Amino acid sequence: MGYFLQQLINGMALGMIYGLIAIGYTMVYGIIGMINFAHGEIFMIGAFISFIAFIALGLIGIGWMPLALLIVLVATMLLTSVYGWALERVAYRPLRHSPRLAALITAIGMSIFLQNYVQLLQGARVKPMQPVVTGGVRFFELGEFAVAFSYLQMLIILITVGLMLGFTLIINRTALGRAQRACQQDLGMAALVGIDVDRTIALTFVLGACLASVAGLMFLLNYGVIDFYIGFVAGIKAFTAAVLGGIGSVPGAMLGGLLIGLIEAFWSAYFSVEYKDVATFAILILVLIFRPTGLLGKPDVEKV
């Protein structure tokens, strides 16, 4: 029971990270109907920028953790979102009216480029970081097993929930959110009623990159090691999460992320660590067979 609870907490924290990345996929997919293949790389860049920011802050002597965290959070969101913007500008905008596969290839190209770019600039070796947020609450002693809820996990869940709330507000209440929802329904019509479609799409990429960068920061805090290759695996898992939850649906992405995180945690705990990714994909395939639009997705109506 204690073990179960512990895995539940671990899985939730992991799932939050996947969920944040998945939102970026699902939003872009919802609007332009394309897989943003380089989104995982944006997440990786977010992690690297956070790492650099932490070291730089340490060097100039800002040691008080909440302040440092806040600065790192803002810095990484800001700088990573520029990458998101540039990605859209280079790989997607020129191909807006081209076959969809073309944009997929440019996105894969950008993904290869960004991976090697980071490898070249920061070196190929795994970068370890000292744990920044330590300690936690032991709130459940069952026999010999103590269930620990670390401050880090609390922080992850807290930030994610906060971001989710803010994000939902943006989507539901602001002009940008309205424009996004309009674009999601019909790009051409949205343009006709005076919505700047290019700007909306660019801002969608920026928002997605912001969330992915926060996920990168959390990944860095949670695991303490990063390398230039983390974006790929996290990216496909997050995309899996987006598909699982129903692509195009933001709550679906969060739900899918949580599910993937939980599946991973429980599968590693009770079955085998090696095959956790196999379990994730197998469940994805099963869900798609029985519910092709994902858990919260709307069925797409086929028009002739």
Place this chain on the structure above:
Amino acid sequence: MRASTVPQLPFDWPRALKDAGMVAGVVVLLAIALLGFRIQDTSGGPPLAYRFDDVVAVALIAFLGRLGIAALRAQRAVPVLVGALVFAIALTAALVLGADEQQLFFRSTGLNGTIALAAWILSARAAWLVWHAASETSAELREARMDRLSAQVQRWSGWVGPLLLGLAVALPFLPWIDRRLLDIATLVATYIMLGWGLNIVVGLAGLLDLGYVAFYAVGAYSYALLALHFDLGFWLCLPFAGIMAAFAGILLGFPVLRLRGDYLAIVTLGFGEIVRIILLNWYKFTNGPDGLSGIPRPTFFGLPMVRDAPEGGHSFHSFFGLEYAPIDRVIFLYYLAIALALVTNLFTLRIRKLPIGRAWEALREDETACRSLGVHPRNTKLTAFAIGAMFGGFGGSFFATRQGFISPESFTFLESAIILAIVVLGGMGSQIGVVLAAILLIGLPEVFRDLNQYRMLAFGVAMVVIMTWRPRGLLAHREPTVRLGHGPPEERHEGPHA
């Protein structure tokens, strides 16, 4: 036709400067963290190194480059030509003469070389404009011109194909060919074959498969395991490997092929990863990350390509009474790759004309219409998937026999992406486009192997640049089967785009 014939629009300096400034600003924001700082691996020393001068250099180059492009667009080719040329010559000279790296823009020859190359390209473009006094053509015009060109190429394909084939056959005997080049040619031929195989799935049937490498892996491991455990030869195993791969394709395709578009893409991607993870972890069966080694080489009609003939038998050179030469085997493998690729190509060309091939192309265009005409979508797609997988399996067993060693590391997503890129860059459904793209994407980087660090970087950039330049692929050209209105009375091309 001098420059005076083109009306000179006033050059909007403030706007161009502002635009270039913004680009430089974005570049600074992009570069400041990742280029400006470097995390140091060694413990003890300072944890960060600084490279702010590099950031300034990148921003400067972005500023000048953007300004140059803006000037080109406004017909100010001469100053750009002079500026870019001076810059390019100076930088190239400095690089060639081996100037102190610290004095140049970046601390690496590769980056400086890239900048020099970009300057050369810019000056070439400017020179072109000066010479032709032509305005920058619009995107549509350029596209139409390229379309005409690729239509031309495909009209020529009647003799370009045999010509290329002749060249390919003669290649090992050309005087300047050495072993390294022949190895590269073999690799290119392998990718051409894989590209043609995937083209059946992506180009003809329109199914986006991001996990093609899974079938490649199944083929490679099928052959390796059969050969190692049951002592079977390459030629006997080749059909088996193909069948196994096709079976894997059916196994995956049966449940998921009713999914559409991107769902299929993510599921195939997941399947590719599943196969790789299983190969990595099922130690008893696949030897895990250590891989399988000692995979036997193919024989030439039962004659092994070795120095010492097996007891009581002949080897290739002793049977034909030749001197033993190690290059023989390389040449043999090269011809094998060409032969396999040709089989794939012929198969595709023929099956396109069969009802099933027609059904694939029709399904790609409109699934609903097909269904109403009585084409069973899933079964039709399944055949395409299985046949594509089969050729992937052939490619895999060739890979295994050529390398003599396989491990899960060779079957990553990157391989799938490269093969898909070859198909899409070549122009979907175009057979000769695949050849062109494979030479561009596989051959060129291999030739520049020495620039190892920058190879994949340039690979990614090339994918983006080519795709932006020609979104429908290098040789994308499709003759409509039915024309409306009064199109030019061109001869119709019903036949295959060879």
